[in-house]
Amino acid sequence: MEFFFFERITSSLDTLATKVQFPPMSSENELNPTPAGPKPWIDAGRKRVTAEDVARIAGVSRSAVSRAYTKGAYLSLEKRRRIHDAAEALGYRPNALAAGFNSNRSNLVAIVTGNLNNHYDGVFTAELVTRLNGLGKLPVVIGRTTDNIGDSEILEVLDYPLDALVIRAGSVKAETVEKCLRLQVPVIVSGRILAVGNVDCLCCDNHAGMEMAVAEFARSGRQRIGYLGGHPELSAEQERCAGFVAAMQKRHLEPVVMEHADFSFEGGYTTGTKILQGSDRPDAILCGNDAMALGVMNVARETLGLDVPGDLAIIGFDDIELACWPCFDLSTIRNPIDVTIDGIVSLLESRFADPARHGETIRIAPEFIPRSTH
Amino acid sequence: MEFFFFERITSSLDTLATKVQFPPMSSENELNPTPAGPKPWIDAGRKRVTAEDVARIAGVSRSAVSRAYTKGAYLSLEKRRRIHDAAEALGYRPNALAAGFNSNRSNLVAIVTGNLNNHYDGVFTAELVTRLNGLGKLPVVIGRTTDNIGDSEILEVLDYPLDALVIRAGSVKAETVEKCLRLQVPVIVSGRILAVGNVDCLCCDNHAGMEMAVAEFARSGRQRIGYLGGHPELSAEQERCAGFVAAMQKRHLEPVVMEHADFSFEGGYTTGTKILQGSDRPDAILCGNDAMALGVMNVARETLGLDVPGDLAIIGFDDIELACWPCFDLSTIRNPIDVTIDGIVSLLESRFADPARHGETIRIAPEFIPRSTH
DNA sequence: GACCAATATGCACACGTGTGCATATAGTGA
DNA sequence: TCACTATATGCACACGTGTGCATATTGGTC
16 A cells, blocks of 8 residues: 555656667667666656655655664664665655755855866866865856856855855955855855955965065076066956065066966967067066966967077966976966865864854965976 | 844844954955945854845735745835845845755756866866856866766765756766666766666767877878877777777777876876887877877977977877967867867756656767877 | 653654735726 | 726745654663
8 A cells, every 4th residue: 555656656667668769779788788677767747756755665754764864863773774675766865955955054165266267277176176075065166268257146156055155256346245244155265365254265475476486587687577467357466466566676676578468378378479579578577377477488489489498587376287297397486276275175164163253364375386497 | 113123133233243353454455445334244143034034124925025036926016116125135135945945946957077187177067167157057066186086976966956967977887877867867978878768978979089090190101000098997988999999900000009097197198108118119199188198298309309290190189278289289189078068058958848858869070180290 | 560761753843935826906998 | 886807915835854842662670
């Protein structure tokens, strides 16, 4: 009697099996034979199996099913087994969203990132995703590959009850962050410092990094130093540019050229061409990030046949994976992803433990990585 | 009287303001001044504002609030205005998860990807994320940067009611996919063909791609052709390797060497060193992907001082962005990401429209991109 | 047998929303 | 005034789960 439901499902599946058309056979077929038993096809009318269904099959109350998945809950061994069997037969898994729904934890953590095509941001996001997966969180990525992300996308994802929001968009408005906080969503900003209550921030000490780079150029006797930055609207660019200018002034040096591109290889290549073909060519270029530095290096070597570092010294910023490839071996300022991710995870855990704690700011120390381009 | 709730909130915030400690001031502070009015700090005890709260403030029923956010619903202009004002004052946004909870649409789409540090997979994921964002879906990324992802991670994310699951893990088991289908979660597999009912697949015609590459080597008179593939467990590698072997046999050519690495630059570099320093060096190497091809190229040029393509011809697979950088200018087989993503989105939409439709398989046509390394 | 603690189990509520249904009000035409 | 339609609004249910509370059963000790 109580097995009626179960029978209805299997019979429904058998009926379906005759109707559904298989995709064309492939060579994979014998490698991965479909095992015998009920075919796991999607049935338009049927919905996900719930605890109620399992309870009906196992002949227990729905509460018992819930307890079967709760460690430490009182439940007789006999029932636990019956429930487990029924769940197995039906393919039941507790709906984590429904569970989190009343415990007020969605496990959703949104990662808002600037431009995913930027190699550094891509690796950064991937690394953060990996860590969040390890913490049992669901990383929801919000980003674009074409352009930098805007604040409207952040507001959209806020419609979901996030456990936290990690923002890595250099131009996010303080006003937007405040809207997050009003919805009681903890915010962590990476890549810029934001003076808004309750927000945790991490940022590389870009100023110090640029000072290191200029010091290296000065030490090796470069006199005609140029600068190629990213989009001036981005916070990282503002700090790096200011750091460069300050370091130059300190040494009474005048920049030969100062240009801005878009933090991409293509940008570095195009603007690098303009700089190097200009009337007074620098003998050193400090780049706002590695991608642009590689673009400049390509112009120098491939297009103009210049010797790097003989004719032109180049220093980048970030230390992306490509920087240490033998063909580049780029001197650069490391903006350590691992340290930053560790910091984010640490801040997240502190915030989960005490949502109302005051905001904390972590400055990440950059490091000069001497290679062969300066 | 009915405004008691609102007053409680504001007074609670004002009390808090004296207790919470500000983060240290920064130079950003005057750029982004905190606007006057209630400070949007997180309050440990307070929860997200609900429609019920808005209803209380606006003096209407909760249904009315819901209708205020439903286009086309009957609601007097007067009420709509009052609700909008109250919502604005409280910072209310409908909880999208609760809304989707009973309409059986979570908007969550999981993307399971092999190794996020693989450049191709990284860009692929980023592009798919961008598209899904545009469709109003929440892309949940499951992946690792260290190793290839396993099936257990897929089963974990299945605890959430996904709208769909896009798998790009070359070694996913058919059994795992069946578990997804049993939970009524549509599955799209990219990068391999899986003969399981209701599953949509996309896969580049790797066999044809390798045939093109071998044809190019043969045309330019290369006789001593070697092969460097990825991990043999991955479906893409199996197809590519088989394609290479078949194309060679067809021309009565014997491979000089056949090795396998891990689809990474480092793998290509290390195994490339082994191949090129061996006793009989090939005059052409066909690589399983571009990353390894670039690794091989680095060994050849930087370490051994070989001329590419004079001493050694190289052809890769994928056509990643780096392949067309001037310093590489790598001849390769394009595995077009844009076409693949278009296909995924198209399959997704068909699947949403008719969840029970039979599985469809799309073969993506590869294209030979002649550059200067062959 | 009496008492108590430990174990087992079901009921009912909460979580936040959309919406079907019933009902109330306003507007229009005869 | 009546009938009919268009508009407006609230009640109550559904979605799937965890859990507090009350109650029932068991096992052990005096």
